[in-house]
Amino acid sequence: MLHEYGHHVMYSVYGFIPPSMQNHTFNLRSNSTTAWAEGWANFYPLAVFNDPIFTWSNGTHWADINLDTPHWCSSGWDDGDLVEGRVAGALWDIFDSTNDDYDSLSDGFTRIWSLISSQTDNTFREFWQAWNASSYPKQSALMAIFQNSIDYRGLGDVNADGDVNILDSTIVANAFGSRKGSSNFDQRADLNYDDRVNILDAIIVGNNFGKHYDC
């Protein structure tokens, strides 16, 4: 019920709800506007109850899922910001006070709401752009989002601090030669998403070395 009320809340502050596909699934790719409209509505009850457990229906039965646990390439999940559950998880990791893997941000509801209520977004990327243009914390927010398989970092900016420098090279070097599942694999260093950290990732850092991103 609070999911539907979340749609009402978005409508009341936006004056519209981004166009949504009639058929959409929590853990699978839809489109950018559906993922944002549904992702917000999925996140809203989590914030109200301060609980990452989301109850959803696949059309035949109800299930509970902990939105703090999915990560890159989680079984049964698509990755990226076209997935409503990923968007909800990203908002949750900005909101929550639990650190997990790349997420160390505990920002609560106020800043999220400030953006929701002060401007309009059609997609989660637009929401992020509004966040990025604000004075809110950037690096930790990027990594909280990254934890949910949404990568808004600048190219080569492995640690999401806005600069491509020796710190990024070091992260790639430490994970160099690893594959997904290896003890030293670091998802941040797999810049081309091929589940291995190798010379191709190092080249991305090298080609962008010295760049500064305004984030």
Added chain:
Amino acid sequence: MPLSNSTLGALAGYVTVTGRWWYYYNTTIGLPVSWATVQIYDLEPDGHIYPVGNPFLTDVNGYFNSGSIPNNNDPDGGYGLDIVVGVYATSSIASVVNSTGYYYYNLTTTVWANSPDGTLNVGDLVTRYDERGAWWIYSYDFGLTRGWDYLSSTVGYNTPHVTAV
């Protein structure tokens, strides 16, 4: 010498009606009706009920308190209001209507006749089992009133009224 009705009216005291509304979550669990509208009525000899006092809301736990209502005499010759309590699935937060769009889910109780002055505690009252879905809206445990309260209390935003069908 017996007092006339008008004299009784002039001498009338006040009655405060208290109680609690809850709804069926399922066949075995009842939950409070939070922040729904309550209206106190007086049953008149014509068989109709007439509102007395202003409507008000249940609290988060379903309790209600009418405040002081003049305990006027009825034309039926007995002293005190013939109290009926109604609850309505509407408030400034949300309303629940049926498919016609005009019927607000509601329930009115039986009568407490000739209420004495003072506090009339009518105890626990329950809405209809077959209309329990309408009252989920007013559940603080998972209803949208909880969602409304969250925004109001954390960021000071009062979400506009919503109507559910």
